Amino acid sequence: MLGAPNPVELPDGGSWQEFGALLRHWRRHAGWTQAQLGTAVGYDHTAVSRLEHGARRATPRLVRQIDELLGTGGELTRSYHRAESAEGDRPALPPHLLRPPLPATGGPVPTAPVPVDDCPASLPDHDVQCPLHGATGCQPPPPAAALALLAPFCADPAAPLDTDTVHALAAVLGAQLHSADRAVGERGPGSVIEGTLRAVVARLADAPVRHRRVLARLAAEYAHAAGSLRLHGGRPATAMACFDRALGWAALAGDPTTQAAALSDMAVLGLLDDDPAAAGDYAREIRRAAPGRHWSDALATLGEARATALAGDIHATVRHIGRARQHLDRPEDLPDTEARVPWLAPAALRLRIESGSSAALRDLAAATADPRLARHALTAATAALDLLADGQLPVARAMLTVRIADCHLCADDPHTALAALAPLLDTDGTPLPALVRHELRGLRGRLAAGAGRWGVEAAEVVVRLGAVV
Template sequence: MLGAPNPVELPDGGTRQEFGALLRHWRRHAGWTQAQLGAAVGYDHTAVSRLEHGARRATPRLVRQIDELLGTGGELTRSHARAESAEGGRPALPPHLLRPPLPPGTGPVPAATPAAPVPASLPDHDVQCPLHGATGCQPPPPATAVALHAAFCADPAAPLDTDTVHALAAVLGAQLHSAERAVGERGPGGVIEGTLRAVVTRLADAPARHRRVLARLAAEHAHAAGSLRLHGGRPATAMACFDRALGWAALADDPTTQAAALSDMAVLGLLDDDPASAGDYAREIRRAAPGRHWSDALADLGEARATALAGDIRATVRHIGRARQHLDRPGTVAAEEHVPWLAPAALRLRVESGSSAALRDLAAATADPRLARRALTAATAALELLGDGQLPAARAMLTVRIADCHLCADDPHTALAALAPLLTPDRTPLPGFPALVRHELRGLRGRLATGADRWGPAAAEAAMRLGAGA
C-alpha cells in the first residue's frame, strides 16, 4: 500500500503519516472514537481523521493535550517532533504548483460514468501509471476504480494507496476515451478538471514519498484538461493547463508528459500565427527528454511546422527529413514502447501528419504544386495508419488536409470531392468538429475564396457554404 500505514507494526522514522498511524494506535488502545477524541480537544471528527491520515499538521500544543488524554507517556510528542524535523528538510513547493490552472468549479466533482469502460490495464490512451510508468500494471475492477476515484475526490483525508493511484489513472484514461465523442468542458472535461483540483489540494501537505506520485497525476490531468480545452476552441485556458502540466511533470521527473505538453504548446503557437514561439516550444522537447530519438523526432517535427509557417523551405524540408530518420534509428523504441502515443506506429502517424501540414503550408505560401503533392502523399500515409473507427477527430482533420492539398495542387474538383464525407447534404460542414479541424477548414475556405476568380462559381459557392457552417 502506498499510503496506508500498518496499524499493528508502526513504522520507524519521522513523517506525518507515521505520527498519524501512532495517533490512531493510541486512540484505539484507549477505546476512543474519532468523534470522542475530536470533542475532547475541540475538533470535528474529520479533523482527527485528517491527522491520522497525515493530511493535516498538528500543533505542538494539541499533541501535548492528546498525549495527556490518551496517556501515551509523551510518545506522540516525540513522534510529532521527528515528523516536524523531517518536514523541515523538505523543500517547499513553488506557490504556482499549489494552485490548479483553472478556477474552481461549483459543486462536487462530477461522477466518473464514462461512455468508454475503465481500462483493464495501464498505460492506456496516453496515460501512464504514476507508480509503474510504461512497464504496465493492472488497475482495480471498473466499479472499484470508480468508487475509489469518488472517495479520493470527496475526502481530502482519504488514504492514498496503490489501488487509488491506479484507479485515478484508469478513470482518466476512460474519460479521454469518452472525450473522443464529447469534446468540450462538460462531461469528461468536468471530471478531469475536478480530479485535478483534488490532486493539487493534497500536494501542499503531501509527504516526500507521495509528492512525485501526486505531481505525476497532476501533470497528466492538467495536460488532459488542456487538450480538451484546446480541442474545444479555448486556447488561453489550454495554455494555462499545459504550462502548469510542465511544472508538475518536471517535479515528477516525467519527460513524456513534458514532451506532450510542449508539443501542444507548439501547436498553440502555430494557431496564433507565431512561428518563433512554436519553434521555441518544439526545441524545448529535446531538453525535456535529451538523448532519445522519439523526443528528437517530435522536436524536429515541431520545428518543421514553425519554419514552414515562416516560409523557410530549406529548413522545413531538413527538419522533416531528420524527423523521419529518427523513426528508423535503433533505440527509438526504448522504455516508452508501451506508451501508446510513443509506440512506433503512433509516432510515425504524428510524423506523417505533421509533415503533411508543414508541406501544405509551404505549398500554400509558394503556389508550388510539387510541395502540394508531397504534402498529399504524407497526409494520405497518415490517414492509412489510422485504424477504422480510431481517433475520429484526427481522421476528420486529415481528410480536410487531403482536400486542402488537392486545392494547393490547383485541383478544386478533387478537393471538394475529398471533403464530401465531412459535409451535410447542403454542403456545409457537419457540426461538432474540434477546434483544430475547424482551423483546417478555415484555411481551406480562405484558399477557395481567394482562387474563386480562377476556379469559377463552384469554388465561390463552396467557400460561402463552408463559411456558413464554420
C-alpha cells in the same frame, strides 16, 4: 497510504505516514478499535482514522497520551518528532504551483458516469500513466469503484490518499479522454477533469513530501488533459494556461513525457497564432525537457519543421522533416519502460511524424504554389490516415481528410479535392473541433482565391464552408 506501509516497511525518514503506520500497529497490538481509542482520548473515530492514514497532524499532548494508553515505550513520540523535523525541512512550493490554471466555479466537483467501455483495464492507457507505477503499468479499479473513490477525494482534502485512490484518479482521467476522443464534434471544457484537478492541487501545499511527486504527476496529467479539451474547443488562452501549469507540475514530478506533450501542444498554439518564432521555441524546449531520448528529438524536430514551414523556409523545413524521419528507423532505442507508453510507441510516433510532415509540406506548397511540395504533402497525409484503424481517433481522421483535400487543391486538382471533402461537409450541424476548423479555414481561403477559374462547384463549396468554419 500510498504503498500501504506496515510497521515492518516504514517509509524512509520521518513522516506522518510513518507515524500513522506505527499508531495503527500499536492500536491493533493493544486490541483497541479506532472508536475505542478515539473515546479514550476525546476524539471521534474518524480523527483516529485520519491520523493513521497520515492525513492529519497530531499534537504533542495527544501523542504522549496515546503512548501511555498503548504502552509504546515512547515510540510514537519519537516518530512524531521525526515527522515534525521532516515537515520543517520540506521546501515550500512556488505559489503558482498551488493555484489551478482556471478559477473554481463554486459548488461541488461535477461527477459523471464512467462508461465501462471507456474505463481502462490497465495503465498506461490513452497517454495516461499511473503516478505510482509509471510506464511499468498496473491495473486500476473497475468504473464503479473508481467513481466511489473519486467522490470523497474531491469532497474532503483531508481524506486518505491511498494506492487505490491514485489508481482511480488515473483511470477516471483515461475514461474521460476516451469519451472525448470518440466525439467528432467540438469538445467543451471537461468539468470532471477540471474539478478533479482543483481537488488535486488543493492537497499540494500541505502534502507530505512522499505524496508531492504523486500529486504533482496527477496535476500535470489532468492539467494537460484540460488544456487539450480547451484547445479542441477553440479556447486557446485557457488552453495555454493549462499547458503552462502542466509544465510546472510535470517538472516537479520528474515527468518528461507530460512535459513533452504539453510543449508540443504549446507549439501548436504558436502555429495557430501565426507565430512561427514562438512555435519553434516551444518545439526546441521539448528536447531540453527530455534530453537524450530519441522520441523527444523527433517531436522537437517535427515542431521545428512546422515552424519553419510557416515562416516559408523551404530548406530548413525539408531538413527538419528528414531528421525527424530518421527516428522512425530507431524504435530499438526506446527504453522498455517508455515502450509501454502508448503515444511513444513506434506506430504512434510514426503517425505524428507523417501527420506533422504533411502539414509542414502543405504549408510550403500553399505559400510557394509548388505542386511538387503538394504531392509530397499528400503522400505523408495519406500515410498518416492509413495508420488509423476504423473508428480510431475520429478527430484526427477528420483533420487528415481536410488536409488531403487541401493537398489536392494545392496541386491544382480541385475536383479531387472537393470529392475528398464531400463526406465531411455532410454533417448534422455539430460544431467541428477547433483544429479541424483551422484546417478548413485555410482550405476555404485557397478555394475562394481559385474559384473564378475552378467553376461554380468550387464557389458553392466556399459558401458551404463559410457556415462550417
